[in-house]
Amino acid sequence: MEFVLLIFLPIVAALFIPILFKRIKGIHTGWFVLVIPVLLFIYYTTFIRTTMDGGHAISELQWIPSLGISFVSYIDGLSMLFSLLITGIGALVVLYSIFYLDKNKEKLGNFYVYLLLFMSAMLGVVQSDNVISLYLFWELTSISSFLLIGYWYTRDGSRFGALKSMMITVFGGLMMLGGFILLGIMGGTFSIRELIAESSTFVGHEFFTLALVLILLGAFTKSAQFPFYIWLPDAMEAPTPVSAYLHSATMVKAGLYLVARFTPIFAVSEVWIWLVTGIGLLTLFWGSLFAVKQTDLKAILAFSTVSQLGLIMSLLGAGAITMHTNEAIFSFAMFAAIFHLINHATFKGSLFMIAGIVDHETGTRDIRKLGGLMSIMPVSFTVAFIGSMSMAGLPPFNGFLSKEMFLQSMLAIRHFELFNFATWGVIFPVIAWIASVFTFIYSFYFVFKTFAGKRKEKPLPHEPHEAPVGMLISPVILATLVVGIFFIPNVVGKWLVKPAVMAIQPYQYSHPSEVAVHVSAWHGFASPELWMTVGIIIIGGLLYVSLSKWQKVYAIQPEYLSLNAFYDATMTFSEKGMNRLSRFYMTGLIRTYLLYIFAFLSVTTISVLFIQDAFVVDMDSFSKISVYGVINAIILLLAVAFVLFSKTRLGAIISLGAVGYSVALFFVIFKAPDLALTQLVIETVSVALFLLAFQHLPKLNDHGEKKSNKIVNGIIALGVGVTVTLVALSAHSQKLVASISQYYKDTVATEAGGGNIVNVILVDYRGFDTLFEIAVLSIAGIGVLGMIKLRLARKGDPDENK
Amino acid sequence: MKTNDVILQTTTKVVFFIIFLFSIHIFFAGHYTPGGGFVGGLLTTGAIVLLLLAFDLKTVQKALPFNFTIMTGIGLLLSLGTASGAIFFDVPFFTHAFDDFTLPLFGVTSLHTAMIFDAGVFLVVVGSAITIIQSIGGDS
Numbered sequence: 057m058e059f060v061l062l063i064f065l066p067i068v069a070a071l072f073i074p075i076l077f078k079r080i081k082g083i084h085t086g087w088f089v090l091v092i093p094v095l096l097f098i099y100y101t102t103f104i105r106t107t108m109d110g111g112h113a114i115s116e117l118q119w120i121p122s123l124g125i126s127f128v129s130y131i132d133g134l135s136m137l138f139s140l141l142i143t144g145i146g147a148l149v150v151l152y153s154i155f156y157l158d159k160n161k162e163k164l165g166n167f168y169v170y171l172l173l174f175m176s177a178m179l180g181v182v183q184s185d186n187v188i189s190l191y192l193f194w195e196l197t198s199i200s201s202f203l204l205i206g207y208w209y210t211r212d213g214s215r216f217g218a219l220k221s222m223m224i225t226v227f228g229g230l231m232m233l234g235g236f237i238l239l240g241i242m243g244g245t246f247s248i249r250e251l252i253a254e255s256s257t258f259v260g261h262e263f264f265t266l267a268l269v270l271i272l273l274g275a276f277t278k279s280a281q282f283p284f285y286i287w288l289p290d291a292m293e294a295p296t297p298v299s300a301y302l303h304s305a306t307m308v309k310a311g312l313y314l315v316a317r318f319t320p321i322f323a324v325s326e327v328w329i330w331l332v333t334g335i336g337l338l339t340l341f342w343g344s345l346f347a348v349k350q351t352d353l354k355a356i357l358a359f360s361t362v363s364q365l366g367l368i369m370s371l372l373g374a375g376a377i378t379m380h381t382n383e384a385i386f387s388f389a390m391f392a393a394i395f396h397l398i399n400h401a402t403f404k405g406s407l408f409m410i411a412g413i414v415d416h417e418t419g420t421r422d423i424r425k426l427g428g429l430m431s432i433m434p435v436s437f438t439v440a441f442i443g444s445m446s447m448a449g450l451p452p453f454n455g456f457l458s459k460e461m462f463l464q465s466m467l468a469i470r471h472f473e474l475f476n477f478a479t480w481g482v483i484f485p486v487i488a489w490i491a492s493v494f495t496f497i498y499s500f501y502f503v504f505k506t507f508a509g510k511r512k513e514k515p516l517p518h519e520p521h522e523a524p525v526g527m528l529i530s531p532v533i534l535a536t537l538v539v540g541i542f543f544i545p546n547v548v549g550k551w552l553v554k555p556a557v558m559a560i561q562p563y564q565y566s567h568p569s570e571v572a573v574h575v576s577a578w579h580g581f582a583s584p585e586l587w588m589t590v591g592i593i594i595i596g597g598l599l600y601v602s603l604s605k606w607q608k609v610y611a612i613q614p615e616y617l618s619l620n621a622f623y624d625a626t627m628t629f630s631e632k633g634m635n636r637l638s639r640f641y642m643t644g645l646i647r648t649y650l651l652y653i654f655a656f657l658s659v660t661t662i663s664v665l666f667i668q669d670a671f672v673v674d675m676d677s678f679s680k681i682s683v684y685g686v687i688n689a690i691i692l693l694l695a696v697a698f699v700l701f702s703k704t705r706l707g708a709i710i711s712l713g714a715v716g717y718s719v720a721l722f723f724v725i726f727k728a729p730d731l732a733l734t735q736l737v738i739e740t741v742s743v744a745l746f747l748l749a750f751q752h753l754p755k756l757n758d759h760g761e762k763k764s765n766k767i768v769n770g771i772i773a774l775g776v777g778v779t780v781t782l783v784a785l786s787a788h789s790q791k792l793v794a795s796i797s798q799y800y801k802d803t804v805a806t807e808a809g810g811g812n813i814v815n816v817i818l819v820d821y822r823g824f825d826t827l828f829e830i831a832v833l834s835i836a837g838i839g840v841l842g843m844i845k846l847r848l849a850r851k852g853d854p855d856e857n858k
Numbered sequence: 859m860k861t862n863d864v865i866l867q868t869t870t871k872v873v874f875f876i877i878f879l880f881s882i883h884i885f886f887a888g889h890y891t892p893g894g895g896f897v898g899g900l901l902t903t904g905a906i907v908l909l910l911l912a913f914d915l916k917t918v919q920k921a922l923p924f925n926f927t928i929m930t931g932i933g934l935l936l937s938l939g940t941a942s943g944a945i946f947f948d949v950p951f952f953t954h955a956f957d958d959f960t961l962p963l964f965g966v967t968s969l970h971t972a973m974i975f976d977a978g979v980f981l982v983v984v985g986s987a988i989t990i991i992q993s994i995g996g997d998s
Binding site for chain 1: 933
């Protein structure tokens, strides 16, 4: 079966959602949607057998073959893992949303259409082998994310957050497109596999570093890396199922996917390793530091997501070191990255769902108002506890395993000898350790401030109670995975992680079993990771206990020095600046715009004519000047002069008609009956139109123009005349290509079955022109009708923002 | 102000039909001699404008009770339909077909799909021009 078509299954299903939502009121629309990710999940699991053997499956659908663009579904270990995440978490989130979103109050039709659109887009991103279709799906994820964040579009915060995420991720996406095109130029292909195969020839190419940086910009904006992370906290305005799905488990990992996918091409570069590891680590540190500052449950989780994404990013960077050395201590990083990616999806997904439950059942997400929910919501507390402890990196949860491997990889960086890592490498484990301490603090902060302690005296908006069973199913399943993976890490490793690692590092492994990593919870007392974890628990525990004493430190940073303030200022500046710029030259008078158009036209044309030395006059090819011609020219000049100096509009209209008729006479003199006929009728109709509209026209007015303005007008008018004359003379005097008229003469009877070349050109040779011209004519007609009959501007305030 | 335009009105009643018939002739003759849908359409427009000048807008609307906006749409569809009809015969978009047929009364006549396309052009020109003139002229 052509499984590339399955990428589009959710979009096709989305077409039926509005109908289902409208027609079937009794059943929550989510139940119909749930079928899609479940089916896809089951289907994609059948690929595990192939990818475990290091194989891949491929299915192609041609899109624009002439440009080498196609839809390719390429399933190897990496894309299989992501596809399972997208469909698996997708199914759980849809199930959760059925209980989260009320079927009578919410616009479920919109919600599920956007969600399915996102599902298709995300599957497309991780399965595309063609960079151009990858880009298409990438932007589609940005758009569906925009729509989902803005789902409650009546709220200011939702609209602001949606726009912010769109601005930042689409900016990154465009940069990435530039990088892809540069790659395409270097490799002569848009296929990622072929690019990887040729990647050794790219090194030292002048575009190599530029392409690298551009693609990283795309990945960093999408995966909310420093300093682009600012959109993610604002994206929390989305309904919680969306936050759990897009903004923690899948979409924000698209950047990680991109980095992983392009590792074989770029890992040779020092810039790549430094940027990916460095920015990742900075983001990890920054996110964990500011997570403790937050008071909104979802904001804590948002910053924690930023921080965890940074962690995985830094591991991907450290994993790229294997391109340069085969030492075993570096081989952990890539495995740890993929392993933590899975773990993060499980524990963060469950935590988001719990935050949603708390919000849903108590009516607030403000951690300062919450407390003591443990006894009221025991199941939610258990899930939140499991998730948080895993996030903090404690046993017996999966986060502990990947966290230890992370510390191990960061320690290993010190031993890397190239690119100054031997000197600076010692910073990496230090920052990693500090960030882990803060991770520990915010994990405890999240779970215990909400569930432990005493109830606050001020009553909550709703009387809290445990969530309905249906809402708890998804987080409980995820929490079970969190514990389960701790006990069977090597099974997960064999089935999912190692095939993915092999896909990222094809230069090192040819079969997943060659990835010699064995995960174990206990490394003995001598292992430095163990003592680092112990240190994290002690220091973190002390800091958490004294949190109320030092949390005020965050207030030191003034609001106007934050990245958010910078974003706001940029947006305000560009909006106001553009507005001012437009107002400067848009006077509202057509005559001003005509001045711009004509001045530009004549200046550019004349300068090109003289720069290219194209001005040639060949007197010999001119036709003879007849007496009629001279007389006609004199009439024409007189008529033009009369238009200019006429005191009344009526006089000007009539003399303009005279100008037109004398031009028609020229056509007669030069034996062009079709043109003459058309010109005559056009002139008649337009003069009549002027006369009909005469009563509506204002009196002749100079709009307060001074004499100097008139001189400028005169110069520009003269310039246009000179331009047209020069172009006409030069075009007539030299022919770059042979005239096409002979072809018309030869074929008009045989090919077109006609006799009048002019008309055959209109309807046949250049029929496209005519087709579009009559389309334009119709649009003009309907436009005039609309402007005059509707008069929208008169009814209300034309400014839509008021 | 009421002007006496008996002469104009009387001549118009005759001249209108002459111009209109001429425009039809020019439209059909277009493929072999000067003319075609565009000029034909413009001539018809000119004839209607003459009516408008001689009488007033309301009289003309009563005499010619067509919706000219819809006429524009029909013309556009006709042209586009002719152009895209070629696809169904497995030839590229806009391929015309023509042949000679023996018709009663006319004898041997050349029929050409370009004429249908041109009829669309004719209708669009008349429709849009009159729409514009009616909207501007009828605005108070």
